[in-house]
Amino acid sequence: SQTIHQWPATLVQPVGSPLSLECTVEGTSNPNLYWYRQAAGRGLQLLFYSVGIGQISSEVPQNLSASRPQDRQFILSSKKLLLSDSGFYLCAWRRWGDFQETQYFGPGTRLLVL
Amino acid sequence: QKEVEQNSGPLSVPEGAIASLNCTYSDRGSQSFFWYRQYSGKSPELIMFIYSNGDKEDGRFTAQLNKASQYVSLLIRDSQPSDSATYLCAVLNAGNNRKLIWGLGTSLAVNP
Numbered sequence: 001s002q003t004i005h006q007w008p009a010t011l012v013q014p015v016g017s018p019l020s021l022e023c024t025v026e027g028t029s030n031p032n033l034y035w036y037r038q039a040a041g042r043g044l045q046l047l048f049y050s051v052g053i054g055q056i057s058s059e060v061p062q063n064l065s066a067s068r069p070q071d072r073q074f075i076l077s078s079k080k081l082l083l084s085d086s087g088f089y090l091c092a093w094r095r096w097g098d099f100q101e102t103q104y105f106g107p108g109t110r111l112l113v114l
Numbered sequence: 115q116k117e118v119e120q121n122s123g124p125l126s127v128p129e130g131a132i133a134s135l136n137c138t139y140s141d142r143g144s145q146s147f148f149w150y151r152q153y154s155g156k157s158p159e160l161i162m163f164i165y166s167n168g169d170k171e172d173g174r175f176t177a178q179l180n181k182a183s184q185y186v187s188l189l190i191r192d193s194q195p196s197d198s199a200t201y202l203c204a205v206l207n208a209g210n211n212r213k214l215i216w217g218l219g220t221s222l223a224v225n226p
Binding site: 042043044046049088090100101102103104105106107108110 | 146148155156157158159160163165202204206213214216217218219
């Protein structure tokens with residue numbers, strides 16, 4: 001069976017500090033991977049998605065970046081955090097070739113920027 | 115702009131009743147439709163997906179799709195307090211840009 005991991009689970013960071021969130025998927029190959037942000041009282045915002053190693057598509061201009069160094073690893077980064085970066089960061093995966101595009105979410109990372 | 119709309123709620127139902135959650139979408143070419151449940155502080159979990167007109171049942175859950183009216187709903191029979199959560203509707207948009215478009219969710223409270 002497939003499992004998706006995210007860490008850390010929670011993070012409190014000062015404004016201007018760097019960020020690195022990691023997501024890994026087990027039990028599948030060549031998944032599509034997604035980073036979402038869910039701010040308090042707001043919907044899911046797609047930040048990045050990746051169809052393969054080194055292939056990243058950005059959905060929203062911002063101070064965040066993503067990388068996919070390995071098939072089942074997806075990393076979200078920032079060089080300098082803003083207050084507005086606070087939120088619940090969710091990684092999701094989709095099985096390659098899944099016509100229905102069903103996405104499955106990891107447990108999430110709650111980020112508070114102070 | 116392609117949109118998915120849900121009543122934010124809260125929708126309050128007594129235990130044992132049927133909860134009806136609704137979602138409308140703007141892209142007539144949308145292909146697949148998903149319902150996710152999100153407990154407070156947790157990540158969304160898939161409940162059901164549907165892609166054909168009509169009803170799809172899974173246990174106490176029934177998804178209903180009407181493409182002509184651009185409407186998808188989720189019925190929860192015999193509602194339990196453990197069903198209290200936010201329910202997110204997501205729609206797969208048509209075309210090459212195959213991404214999920216998300217609603218803001220409906221908050222459901224099942225009262226014992």
